[in-house]
Amino acid sequence: MNVLLIGSGGREHALAWKMAASPVLTKLYCAPGNPGIANVATCVELDPSDHAQIIAFCKDKSIDFVVVGPEAPLVAGIADDLRAEGFSVFGPSKAAARLEGSKGFTKDLCARFNIPTGAYQRFTQADAAKAYVRQQGAPIVVKADGLAAGKGVVVAFEIQEALDAVDACFEGAFGGAGAEVVVEEYLDGEEASFFCLCDGKVALPFGTAQDHKRVGDGDTGVNTGGMGAYSPAPVMSQEIIDRTMRELIEPTMRGMAEIGAPFSGVLFAGLMITKDGPKLIEYNTRFGDPETQVLMLRLKDDLLLLLKAAADGALDQMSVRWSDDAALTVVMAAKGYPTSPEKGSIIKGVEAAAEADAVEVFHAGTTLKDGDLVANGGRVLNVTASGKTVQLAQEAAYKAISKIDWPEGFYRRDIGWRAIERERS
Numbered sequence: 001m002n003v004l005l006i007g008s009g010g011r012e013h014a015l016a017w018k019m020a021a022s023p024v025l026t027k028l029y030c031a032p033g034n035p036g037i038a039n040v041a042t043c044v045e046l047d048p049s050d051h052a053q054i055i056a057f058c059k060d061k062s063i064d065f066v067v068v069g070p071e072a073p074l075v076a077g078i079a080d081d082l083r084a085e086g087f088s089v090f091g092p093s094k095a096a097a098r099l100e101g102s103k104g105f106t107k108d109l110c111a112r113f114n115i116p117t118g119a120y121q122r123f124t125q126a127d128a129a130k131a132y133v134r135q136q137g138a139p140i141v142v143k144a145d146g147l148a149a150g151k152g153v154v155v156a157f158e159i160q161e162a163l164d165a166v167d168a169c170f171e172g173a174f175g176g177a178g179a180e181v182v183v184e185e186y187l188d189g190e191e192a193s194f195f196c197l198c199d200g201k202v203a204l205p206f207g208t209a210q211d212h213k214r215v216g217d218g219d220t221g222v223n224t225g226g227m228g229a230y231s232p233a234p235v236m237s238q239e240i241i242d243r244t245m246r247e248l249i250e251p252t253m254r255g256m257a258e259i260g261a262p263f264s265g266v267l268f269a270g271l272m273i274t275k276d277g278p279k280l281i282e283y284n285t286r287f288g289d290p291e292t293q294v295l296m297l298r299l300k301d302d303l304l305l306l307l308k309a310a311a312d313g314a315l316d317q318m319s320v321r322w323s324d325d326a327a328l329t330v331v332m333a334a335k336g337y338p339t340s341p342e343k344g345s346i347i348k349g350v351e352a353a354a355e356a357d358a359v360e361v362f363h364a365g366t367t368l369k370d371g372d373l374v375a376n377g378g379r380v381l382n383v384t385a386s387g388k389t390v391q392l393a394q395e396a397a398y399k400a401i402s403k404i405d406w407p408e409g410f411y412r413r414d415i416g417w418r419a420i421e422r423e424r425s
Contacts, residue, residue, distance in 0.1 A: 007069025010364030036363025118185035146177030228415030
């Protein structure tokens with residue numbers, strides 16, 4: 001099978017690494033890829049936003065299957081355009097990708113199909129949004145409606161912080177994503193990430209993880225795209241998984257089919273596990289980053305066959321097996337992330353870090369310059385390890401990080417702390 005993977009981040013490196021091990025794979029291309037992905041796939045300089053260019057490449061290379069990594073091409077309809085040309089694609093249609101592309105759309109779907117989530121209102125004017133904020137009080141959550149690269153959400157514990165967030169959205173801080181704003185109830189509990197592979201009718205549970213969004217140790221500082229993750233998430237007991245499937249995922253699948261946008265691809269539910277059970281924070285319509293990195297270390301089955309079954313409507317014939325070991329990833333970011341990351345610094349020691357058993361270093365924002373590996377993004381490396389417990393996986397990951405020479409980078413030193421506290425108690 002000739003496969004094209006679209007994307008260039010840590011998520012895509014992890015997916016490429018896992019698909020490269022499939023015995024049914026003939027040739028793996030990645031567009032545009034990164035230096036880490038180049039070790040397991042052929043990277044090609046294609047622009048994921050140029051659908052005609054992608055389609056021409058697929059025809060030229062006799063691509064049998066396309067896997068779309070990032071959300072932006074999905075929301076722009078790349079899966080529809082590829083399918084219209086006869087290609088098999090893992091990823092939702094433009095209509096189904098609205099689950100991520102519009103937070104207001106998702107909240108409305110939840111209201112219509114009785115899916116547990118926080119109370120909310122949608123706004124296109126700052127004054128009305130601010131009046132609602134003052135009426136509801138803090139804590140409260142302000143979200144840019146559209147795609148904002150993980151940065152359009154403010155959890156405000158003070159009224160003024162929420163008002164400032166409303167202004168930021170409508171004043172263009174997140175571009176067109178902030179033209180509409182969703183203001184919603186603050187949910188109290190423990191966050192978790194839950195994944196399902198979907199084929200339009202069947203949703204197959206595909207693992208749990210817990211992300212660390214805040215930039216600083218102790219969950220302090222601003223929200224980021226994610227500073228680390230571990231899997232499985234202890235808070236996701238079998239009872240909570242069963243409730244999530246019954247109360248959230250299955251009604252979503254039925255609802256999307258009913259409105260004429262059946263969901264195919266991966267459905268990534270950001271959950272808050274409250275005293276009343278699981279509630280939806282948001283849906284994403286692609287694999288999580290950095291959650292994918294830990295899921296791939298634990299997955300025992302052939303990823304390529306699972307993704308193809310989802311694309312072919314054949315998930316009712318599939319099952320998923322996981323390693324009993326835990327996996328943990330630590331994000332190494334460029335100084336200044338997430339507001340103004342510094343690019344261009346040289347990174348050494350990555351090969352040495354990856355030499356240990358059960359350790360993989362996934363590239364997220366790297367490039368090559370004059371033969372040197374250099375930082376080319378905010379989140380730059382994902383140092384990922386597995387172990388019998390989260391604590392052992394954590395120890396292995398940080399030991400690997402100690403071998404990386406990159407003074408211009410930083411990372412959190414407490415990834416996995418919540419799970420390790422559970423293990424100790």
